[in-house]
Amino acid sequence: MASANPAFDRLMKKGELIETVGEMTPEYLKELKHTLLVSGDTELISAPAYYLAAQRAPSINAFMTGIAIIQDELAHAHIAYHILEELGEDQEKLIFSRDPKSFRYPYAFDVPLETWTELIVANAMYDQAGFCLLGDIHEQCSYGPWKRGLNKVMLEENFHLRNGRTWCKRMSQAGGESREELQSAVDWMFPLTIEWFGLPDSMKMHSTQLDYRLKGKTNDQLRQWWMSLVVPYMEEIGVAVPAHMEVADGQETWVLDYPFPCTFDPEAKRWDFRDPCTWDDVMLRWRARGPRNAEMIQLFQEEFHNFRKSHAGA
Numbered sequence: 001m002a003s004a005n006p007a008f009d010r011l012m013k014k015g016e017l018i019e020t021v022g023e024m025t026p027e028y029l030k031e032l033k034h035t036l037l038v039s040g041d042t043e044l045i046s047a048p049a050y051y052l053a054a055q056r057a058p059s060i061n062a063f064m065t066g067i068a069i070i071q072d073e074l075a076h077a078h079i080a081y082h083i084l085e086e087l088g089e090d091q092e093k094l095i096f097s098r099d100p101k102s103f104r105y106p107y108a109f110d111v112p113l114e115t116w117t118e119l120i121v122a123n124a125m126y127d128q129a130g131f132c133l134l135g136d137i138h139e140q141c142s143y144g145p146w147k148r149g150l151n152k153v154m155l156e157e158n159f160h161l162r163n164g165r166t167w168c169k170r171m172s173q174a175g176g177e178s179r180e181e182l183q184s185a186v187d188w189m190f191p192l193t194i195e196w197f198g199l200p201d202s203m204k205m206h207s208t209q210l211d212y213r214l215k216g217k218t219n220d221q222l223r224q225w226w227m228s229l230v231v232p233y234m235e236e237i238g239v240a241v242p243a244h245m246e247v248a249d250g251q252e253t254w255v256l257d258y259p260f261p262c263t264f265d266p267e268a269k270r271w272d273f274r275d276p277c278t279w280d281d282v283m284l285r286w287r288a289r290g291p292r293n294a295e296m297i298q299l300f301q302e303e304f305h306n307f308r309k310s311h312a313g314a
């Protein structure tokens with residue numbers, strides 16, 4: 001991975017932090033910006049995605065927790081966009097003038113969270129995915145300003161996923177309709193989070209992000225880590241998830257109980273485990289984006305441009 005910049009190669013090799021643009025190669029800068037954009041977009045979009053469901057909170061206390069989580073997510077987005085601005089991008093344009101389809105967040109957020117139950121399952125599963133992905137970046141990160149910014153993010157993601165777990169346990173123990181609603185949400189949201197980690201290593205092993213220490217684990221390693229945290233917890237609280245652990249040669253592996261990938265109907269929020277598909281099919285679904293993409297982006301872009309217009313010349 002030698003570059004035309006020996007000083008950069010030395011920093012990478014020694015595992016030291018990069019602090020300024022002057023120390024980077026153009027390829028590193030490009031990869032860093034891409035990684036930051038995915039992170040910023042994911043944090044940002046979680047705010048409108050969670051907001052719809054937070055309004056259905058069963059109590060004022062629960063609502064305040066939902067709003068506190070949304071506030072955290074906006075601050076997380078700001079950290080990533082602010083660093084992008086320091087790296088020469090225009091934060092305002094990135095957030096308020098981009099085409100909805102060009103936002104780089106996981107497809108899962110395009111499927112609407114419509115109830116409090118779906119929000120707390122998102123906390124237990126999506127925020128757990130965020131915790132794994134960002135935890136990996138936090139540990140490995142070769143860019144100093146982001147590594148330090150992620151200290152705050154990790155603490156707060158931990159709070160979000162704890163909120164999800166506490167509520168999942170409460171709803172499961174309540175039994176009856178609460179438990180059924182919880183199980184229905186898990187049924188469509190578990191496989192959606194499995195997809196979140198992207199192509200399997202058999203199709204995409206090499207990643208420039210790994211070379212540049214902007215990532216330490218492969219997609220499959222991250223997926224395994226996520227399952228090792230989510231599956232035992234769900235089983236412990238009596239919620240069924242379509243995965244189990246197998247041990248071979250002393251090695252524990254989490255195995256899915258359905259064909260991966262397979263077909264998903266986003267309108268009905270239903271997976272068809274009898275209908276396996278290809279990764280090309282998944283990519284097509286991801287690229288077309290889901291039901292809420294344009295609506296969520298419009299939510300903050302329209303407000304901003306209306307505000308600008310009403311204050312023009314003032």
Ligand SMILES: [Fe+2]
Pocket residue numbers: 043072073076130153157
């Ligand atoms: Fe976040």
Ligand SMILES: [Fe+2]
Pocket residue numbers: 073127130156157160
């Ligand atoms: Fe979060």
